[in-house]
Amino acid sequence: MSTRRVVVDPVTRIEGHLRIEAMLDGSGVIGDAISSGTMWRGIELILEGRDPRDAWAFCERICGVCTTVHALASVRAVEDAIGTKVPRNADIIRNIMFLTQYVQDHVIHFYHLHALDWVDVVSALKADPDATSKLAHAVSPRWPKSSPGYFRDLLTTLKNFVESGQLGIFANAYWGHPAYKLPPEANLMAVAHYLEALEWQKEVIKIHTVFGGKNPHPNYLVGGMASAIALQSDQAINIERLNMVRGLINEAITIVEQLYLPDLLAIAGFYPEWTQIGGGLGNYLCYGDLPQDGIDSPEAFLFPRGAILDRNLSEVLEVDPRDPEGIREEITHSWYDYPEGKQALHPWEGTTRPNYTGPEPP
């Protein structure tokens, strides 16, 4: 049977630059695929020789969508190297910062990055607002924005937007493709929640602004936690600031419980076959996080550390990140070069020597 090569470049709605080449057999099944990250900045090389206290800021810029997490990993590496232990309060605030990003990022990925693969915006035009309201009530009974009038207004907005002929970010897409499985009402509901989540994400990250002064890319890590906590000070993180954080966390809980999770489950119900697709090689490694008793006590992490091999979820294997054989970075499939022709090294031994041997751009 003849094969066909399909190239998707750029893969959109991700952070960074990605190219996928898929080889299809005669019946349209992908037999092999190659993915390439087509951007490289060499931040490891830029870090060489710097003051270690500055490293977090460089690493933070690895990604602005998952802001702060690379900075956190970087500062922990430095603290590990110099044997510093941060106070419990610093760990608590770092955990709050990490979780804020974690929750906000999940919602953004679901609605603003991935949803358009499952949600047909143009099909939403055919939705009946009354039926959409009923659906929304069934999916999330306590979510307030679900009246027929609300969906009717959105439908008008959407109709006018589409009829203007200027589709903006929705232009030239795949609307009407049979791979879209949602009924029009579910599509309309998802569009409504796309916009509601867009509104919310700018609120929850104010937790980052309280402790780190800004988001994206808050500044807060050096010295354990730069922000002073003094409940009765008018210049530090005081009771008013903590109340604000508490309010934002409560709002986030509402969004996750009443918007994000119900939508995720409702939409997933229309795409059951996708639970069997993907998953990579079936081997998973989790460093673990959310220390409750310091970073050196992984047994007390809320997100446990461990490895899963061959999709065997019943057994979580122990990982020692300091073991040179425990974790290795491979370069077999990447454009790097290791000394003495080696293919795999523990991160502590690893080097960054770019060696691009891919096709030359025209």
Added chain:
Amino acid sequence: MENKPRETTYEVLRRHGIDRRSFLRYCTMLTAAMGLPGSMVTQVVQAMESKPRIPVIWLHGLECTCCTESFIRSSHPIAQDIILNMISLDYDDTLQAAAGHQAEEIRRRLIEEHPGEYLLAVEGNAPTKDGGVYCTVAGQTFLDVLLETAEHAKAIVAWGSCASNGCVQAAHPNPTGATPVHELIHDKPVINVPGCPPIAEVMTGVLTYVLTFDRLPELDRFGRPKMFYGHRVHDKCQRRAFFDAGQFVEQWDDDGARQGWCLYKMGCRGPMTYNACSSMKWNNGVSFPISSGHGCLGCSENGFWDNGPFYQHLAGVPLPGIESTPDTIGKIAAAAAGVGVAAHFGSFIAKRALFGEGRDRQADTTPAKGDEA
């Protein structure tokens, strides 16, 4: 994407069921958000009534997407308003539904069918080393994509420090030859909006200004809009009084830190950083780094990554002694201001020269002219 005549913002809003009164209120808020006097509302209304939605191509080069993330955090106007009602964001690989050749087709068609009509927004910059291989889109180097899209753009907005100054990937030794937009494109107006990232409302403010008045805001000699980059963070810093009084944080956990004293000795770059952080603050006015207890990194300044270590204070200039009376300190500060920043931070400038910058960043204190053109 059809070639229909483009609608004005007012027409779009009307069709969305927004009445005239709400439209006028919206224009008034927009005018205020841009920091324009109330007398300008009429002009804003007129612009919104008569100007079509401008197509925008938003490219991503070597970057981390923090600018897009910042943009969608905007509180006034909100991102949804801009994307649905004010611009036609036809190409933005972080947000657009289409991928691969369908995405590239949009860009090509805009270049061919609307030359000179679209705005080019650039997030990130272009690697120029090794034939530009360090960033490619659809098999083409980002450098090529940038140059061919810029050729027919009406104007260019360089988002963030990457596009404006080079930012982290251009820090020593700049392994990819990362080069900011204004060094690659010389025949188009370029607005530099530096910051890592820029403040959300600065981004949307620049965009709405250009859309409303169909011209560039007044720029300083580094191509930055004066309305947002006209003052140093230090000038309006809430901790400024402690600087003047010689009260400094010396340790992250000392009493000065709890009292909110000045972070200069902890390396704060506020005194040499032109940005709106201390006046507008971040994320709808919640805070800014100094307010939250960490010094400014100077992230909107050219070459700030190579101006470290970040936690070492700027220069060995004599600081106001803690024994000094506020009067003496006031005199010192006034004298320093009188001879300009160069005297105040002399060795800082010398240090910059070491990094091959050569040019100082003496305060350009010319107040921004009004917009009554």
